[in-house]
Amino acid sequence: MKSIEIDEDLYRYIASNTRHIGESASDILRRLLQLESVEAQAKEPAANVAKTAAPEVAVGQRVQEMLKSNVLVEQESAIDRFMHILSVLYQDNPSAFAQASDIKGRKRIYFADDEAALLASGNTTKPKAIAGSPYWVITNTNTGRKRNIVAQLMAAMGYSHSLIERVCHSI
Structure with missing residues (x-):
């Protein structure tokens, strides 16, 4: 190698x-x-050798399916719902999810590709890995801030305002 x-x-x-x-x-x-x-x-x-391409999933389809299912209702906490939403957003459009690195607070960064970068941005960030992605996110924020982070990310990824509201409301 x-x-x-x-x-x-x-x-x-x-x-x-x-x-x-x-x-x-x-x-x-x-x-x-x-x-x-x-x-x-x-x-x-x-x-x-018979090559068959995996069926492509339309952008936004995984998010719609998440909202239709009971998976968010079954999550015990806002952190669990937040983490699940971020994972689905990444799966739905990994290349657009790269916009996450641009979302920052006044003194903190919210997303990074490793835990150490988030720990360096504050004392109590409580970083967690986003399942199925190479990204980490801070979780020590209130629910309103989590909604704001998801809204900013989804807007940067090009989702509609109505879908963003539905997803944020589910946190």
Whole structure:
């Protein structure tokens, strides 16, 4: 395995295209560049390779499904609902979720790609990893601030005002 240095924006782009926890940067790049892995080429006979693309999900569809289901109602706390919403937003549109890094408070950053950056931005941030994403978020804010963070993120991601209101109300 070789190591390379890449710019921060490229790193964020690669990380924003993660499809599942544990997916390596090499796997992400192979998928994005439409290259087969060396292992896959060795295992699959050339004559029997049938490639089918995974069905694309329309942007906003996962958010709509989340609101229709009872998953948010079943969450015990505002933090749990907040974290679930962020995870669904990332899954719905990973590349647009990169806008999260631009959302900041007066003295704190709200999102980062590692826990240490959030801990350095304040004494009581209580950072948590957003499930299924390479991002971390602070959780030691009141419910109103959590709603504000989600609203800013969704607006930056291009969601409609009515959908943003529905999601924020569910926190």
